[in-house]
Amino acid sequence: MPLLEVNNLSVAFARYAGGFQRRMEQAIVGLDLSVEAGEIVAVIGSSGSGKSLLAHAVLGILPGHAQVTGTIQYDGEPLNERRIAALRGNEIVLVPQSVSFLDPLQRVGAQVRTTARGTDPTATVRSVFKRLRLAEAVGRLFPFQLSGGMARRVLVSTAAVSAARLIVADEPTPGMQAEDVNETLSMLREMADKGSGVLLITHDIEAALRVADKVAVFYAGTTVELAKAADFAGDGSNLRHPYSRALWQALPRNGFKPLPGTQPSQDELPSGCLFAPRCPFATEACSAERPAIREVRGGWTRCFHAS
């Protein structure tokens, strides 16, 4: 049984577009994903594809006007509002995206301690700070006194001091020095090895592939492929979806071949396959209907023509 299982999750926001016209903006469209205990699942995709909303949806902190459909199961039971309210901060923690998630008027040490568990929370904080090369004095600073890289490490430490079974890390590494990236990733790996599940949301594919067990490829608000990290190898022929392959080939080490075109805007999604406008293999059938997710070669993909 997976620790976290997201089925057909959609998140939409009502937007007032000129005059009194109200239109729904689909931020996440029929997303499927699962995380087993002891593994890191990386969610990769370019920025602006709704990845942060996935994190917020799992933690139940989406804004009030968001309309959510689909199911999120944790530990085999639906993660409803009541249940997540009791679990977050204890069993489920978030590593947020930027320093703006720290209260500007509270010392960072106090903020990190709210998630610290164990017999001696202060000692836990101290040892985690040490590993992340944060001086003890950093705990007495206010967020505005942190450098960008320091702030990132403080944010990561909020998860590392916890005893959480599920860690949702939303872009934890950008702006960090290589050393800190490594330390952060190995910390997440350690937590996974101790039996926690980690959902690592990132646009840094290379970093993600170093520690992840599985990869979910995110495009225009949905997962187009769920693959093993090992499938990202060679020329990418083990991958199942044309977008995954394009992402893989766009990496510097694979020749930097960029994919032409841009992601569709979330309020003008194509009616068929979301990737059809940019897909070199698109056929008429692709624009007629959205491909459902299906199993292909031990992974999952949303493509009519994958085999």
Next chain:
Amino acid sequence: MLRNLCAFAGWKAIRLVLLLAAVSVISFMLIEWSPIDPVQAYIGADMLRVGPEQREAIAAYWGLDRPPAERFFKWAAALLQGDMGTSMIYRQPVSQVIAERFAASALLMAAAWLLSGLVGFAAGVIAAARRGRLIDRAVQWICYTLASTPPFWLGLLLLMTFAVWLGWFPVGLSVPAGVLADQVTLADRIRHMALPALTLSVAGIAPVALHTRQKLIDVLSSDYVLFAKARGEKGAGLLLRHGLRNIAIPAVTLQFASFSELFGGAVLAEQVFSYPGLGQATVEAGLRGDVPLLLGLVLCSAVFVFAGNTMADLIGRMIDPRIREGKVL
């Protein structure tokens, strides 16, 4: 830190001196150009019995026959030596008139200031915490109604209801008429102050409440409140730790910076309730061309407003760690 503070004090002192100089010159010029003839205003109802020679004598006595520039510099020179001149309408030294009036007004303004600050802040917090609910809409509705009500009209309404019809409070003045000064009790003073203070504070509640509400709503939808929730914080604890802490600084700053509105409101409220405070004295001095008193009052109110703004700055500096522990002055 200490050096910062000294620089701050020095800078503020220079600003104050410049401000006072400018305010004196401008007020003097305005009075000079105003259509009110101080001699006539001084004589008042006795107009018909005073001949031209006597008028000249009066003008000479008050120095009103001299050119304006000369009078101004004479007044300024005396002021520098601590002499604010003599009030024409009260025939007392200006400093004494102001001191007496200030005592009465200070009580009134302090009561109104505290009341509007506390009630406004509480109403704003409740509205924001219950955003979109009935109580929020009620608070907003009341605030917009209050904000669009002229204070003097509100004062008259209160006066009619509570003083005239119900007779709970006296109609005017700051102490009961015909009672010796040393027999006036604190209860008497409070009874006389209640309605003007209420009028004055009601006018101040709406902006404080609406501002607090908006700020708290912003804070509650901020990333850091989201993350606090994600860390398991909730309810009153969350509101207290992250919400109130973050709106306290702007609220306190705003409250101290509102001294000018407070003074402006006091002028109206005191007029409606014939409450003998600074505001009423200002109206009198203006209408009857009492130049020394008016200038004295203008200077005092400028110092008062300036003190409020300085306090706002200083307190902001002391309680905001971003300024306190940062490098910015």
